[in-house]
Amino acid sequence: MPSGRVLSCVVFCVLLLGYIEVRPVEASSISDELLVQRVLDGQEEAFGVLVSRYQNRVFSLVHRIVNIPEEVEDVAQEVFVTLYRSLSGFRGDCAFSTWLYRVTVNHCKNRLKYLQRRNFHRAQEIDDTPEKDFQARVSVALADPEQQFLGRELEKCIHFELSQLDEEYRIILVLRDIEHLAYDEISGITGLPLGTVKSRLHRARGALKERMERYFQ
Numbered sequence: 001m002p003s004g005r006v007l008s009c010v011v012f013c014v015l016l017l018g019y020i021e022v023r024p025v026e027a028s029s030i031s032d033e034l035l036v037q038r039v040l041d042g043q044e045e046a047f048g049v050l051v052s053r054y055q056n057r058v059f060s061l062v063h064r065i066v067n068i069p070e071e072v073e074d075v076a077q078e079v080f081v082t083l084y085r086s087l088s089g090f091r092g093d094c095a096f097s098t099w100l101y102r103v104t105v106n107h108c109k110n111r112l113k114y115l116q117r118r119n120f121h122r123a124q125e126i127d128d129t130p131e132k133d134f135q136a137r138v139s140v141a142l143a144d145p146e147q148q149f150l151g152r153e154l155e156k157c158i159h160f161e162l163s164q165l166d167e168e169y170r171i172i173l174v175l176r177d178i179e180h181l182a183y184d185e186i187s188g189i190t191g192l193p194l195g196t197v198k199s200r201l202h203r204a205r206g207a208l209k210e211r212m213e214r215y216f217q
């Protein structure tokens with residue numbers, strides 16, 4: 001694996017210039033594991049394919065967990081820099097996406113701890129739309145939390161309330177109810193036993209529901 005100045009050049013090309021030489025049709029048929037092996041063999045363009053394949057999901061996950069717009073891009077870029085430097089540590093004992101999500105969640109947690117040490121906090125504001133306008137759609141989401149959150153206004157409302165939850169609850173809810181990951185994937189990402197994942201998710205949903213009840217008043 002390259003290091004130092006070479007690494008910086010590679011990351012710059014991939015993240016800022018979208019440097020991908022593999023043809024789209026070919027790239028879509030290559031497994032993540034094969035792309036990882038190609039990067040380790042010195043084919044830098046294969047890393048560009050991985051970035052292209054996962055950048056939207058990483059950005060979305062960071063946005064949901066960190067919820068500070070000016071921090072999201074930096075954290076997402078750090079994730080891919082770490083990914084590039086750590087590819088040799090991927091053993092294939094889990095899906096590549098699970099491994100990448102684990103790296104992403106760890107970066108989010110580290111950034112939140114850093115911001116807390118600096119006493120930085122800025123909650124996202126919601127607009128002045130009357131709360132009664134949300135009630136019907138909120139009731140749907142609360143009645144069946146497995147369903148995708150509906151409507152832009154409802155999503156904004158729930159996103160705000162998510163940002164107010166404890167970090168451990170927010171991460172579990174994002175991974176399960178927004179990213180729709182399986183319980184065993186979440187266990188692999190967070191390092192929590194399967195039973196703990198389920199019990200924490202239950203408590204997290206309860207905490208979110210309690211926060212949402214003010215929209216019915």
